[in-house]
Amino acid sequence: MRAHLGIVDACRITGRSRATHHRRLRPRPPRERTPRPAPVTALSAAERQAVLELMNTGEYAELPPAQIYARELDEGRYHCSERTMYRNP
Secondary structure, three states: OOOOOOHHHHHHHHOOOHHHHHHHHOOOOOOOOOOOOOOOOOOOHHHHHHHHHHHOOOOOOOOOHHHHHHHHHHOOOOOOOHHHHHHOO
8 A cells, every 4th residue: 555645636636737736736816806997888987976866756766776877768858878787787
């Protein structure tokens, strides 16, 4: 009987790939995160506030953004995309 298992045998027994084993032995140093620039198409603070006020009016307060978006388009008003309405906090 062998006293020590080799890496290949140990990885086979545990079901772990050798690449994962070696990667965990020497992890990469953490990268410094650089702040991402705001997208060019992002709403300004005033536009965000206007959309929030619209969504919180008595007429729209209980409706999901998809219905608000559709009703505003039916009236000929476009404020932002439906997806942006969902993202607005």
